[in-house]
Amino acid sequence: MKTKNVTLYVGADFVSAFAMSAFVALKEKEIPFEIKKIDLKTKVNYLPEYRDLSLTCKIPTLVHDGFALSESSAISEYLDEAFPEPYHKRVFPHDIKHRAQARQIQAWLRSDLLVVRKERPADLIYSDTRRGSLSEEARIAVEKLFRIADTLLEGGKNNLFGEWSIADTDLAVMLNRLVANGDEVPENLVAYVRRQWERPSVQSWVRQNRSGP
Numbered sequence: 001m002k003t004k005n006v007t008l009y010v011g012a013d014f015v016s017a018f019a020m021s022a023f024v025a026l027k028e029k030e031i032p033f034e035i036k037k038i039d040l041k042t043k044v045n046y047l048p049e050y051r052d053l054s055l056t057c058k059i060p061t062l063v064h065d066g067f068a069l070s071e072s073s074a075i076s077e078y079l080d081e082a083f084p085e086p087y088h089k090r091v092f093p094h095d096i097k098h099r100a101q102a103r104q105i106q107a108w109l110r111s112d113l114l115v116v117r118k119e120r121p122a123d124l125i126y127s128d129t130r131r132g133s134l135s136e137e138a139r140i141a142v143e144k145l146f147r148i149a150d151t152l153l154e155g156g157k158n159n160l161f162g163e164w165s166i167a168d169t170d171l172a173v174m175l176n177r178l179v180a181n182g183d184e185v186p187e188n189l190v191a192y193v194r195r196q197w198e199r200p201s202v203q204s205w206v207r208q209n210r211s212g213p
Contacts, residue, residue, distance in 0.1 A: 009054070009061040012037040014208040015123040017173040018072040018110075022060040024169045025076040027201035029088040073106045076166045091166040102160070102167035105152070109170050116141050120177035126210055130181055142178065149175060149189055156188055158195055172196035 008026060010019040026033050038045050038059055045057045054061040056070045064082065069075055076091050084090075092099045115138045119131060134142060149171060152160055159168050176193045178185050185193075196202065 005063075005065045006031055006033040007036055007063040008033050009036045009038050009050070009059055009063070011059050012039045013041075013123070014205070014210050015121075015126055016059055017122045017170070018058075019060040020122075020173060020202075020205050021072040021166060021170055022062060022075045023205050024199075024201045025072075025079050025091045025166050027204055028091050028164075028166070029079055029083055031079065031083055031088065073103070073110065076106075077103075093161045093163060093165050095161070098161040098165075102165050105160070105167045106170055108148075109174055113141050113145060113174065116145065116174070116177065120181055120183070122173065122177060125173075125176050125180045126206070134183070142183075145174065146186060146189065149192075150186065153188065153192055156191075158192075164199070168196055169199075169202060172202075 006026070008019075008022055010016065010023065014020075023035075038050060040059065044050060045054065045059065050061075051057050053063070053068050054070045055068070058070055060072055060075060061068055061070045062075045062078070063069075064078075069078055079088075080090055080092050092102050115135070119134055119138045123129070124131065152171075159165070160171065161167075172193050175185065175189055176197065179190055179193050197206075
């Protein structure tokens with residue numbers, strides 16, 4: 001398919017972990033795209049123009065040749081199918097079982113750990129703001145996060161499946177909420193976050209201007 005007429009709508013503050021996921025997927029696949037910023041603080045996403053574009057009124061939303069799609073995991077899957085190899089790199093693993101596991105991880109990160117996302121919002125990664133101690137509920141969720149991440153990365157693996165996938169970025173962002181805040185995080189998981197953060201696609205997101213619309 002054509003690699004033109006691709007637009008990604010993101011929050012104007014560039015802190016959404018989900019918008020970052022879609023942005024990184026586009027960068028990894030080397031798909032030229034335009035960024036349009038949505039001011040979520042003034043609820044522009046609920047005005048008719050954006051509401052009629054985005055089914056869920058959320059960011060990110062991808063538009064490709066007039067086709068609009070929201071939800072970051074759905075966007076990554078669409079990009080792998082719409083812009084396949086050999087011209088574009090995959091963002092999901094080649095192995096069918098590993099692909100299923102990557103989608104499992106993405107679904108879990110999006111459906112669980114709400115208390116962690118609430119007490120350690122992603123904007124902590126990009127600012128000097130720090131939060132106090134975690135609640136008991138959040139500590140239990142964090143212990144679960146560490147246990148699962150440690151199991152997935154057993155043996156000090158650089159990536160989840162022997163090759164980078166978009167699930168690595170998503171997991172690293174969740175862990176980095178805690179690392180950036182100065183919470184106690186196992187050394188192997190801190191090292192994993194640092195490695196993932198060095199990827200050029202991730203650094204391209206980090207370098208975005210966060211001054212607003």
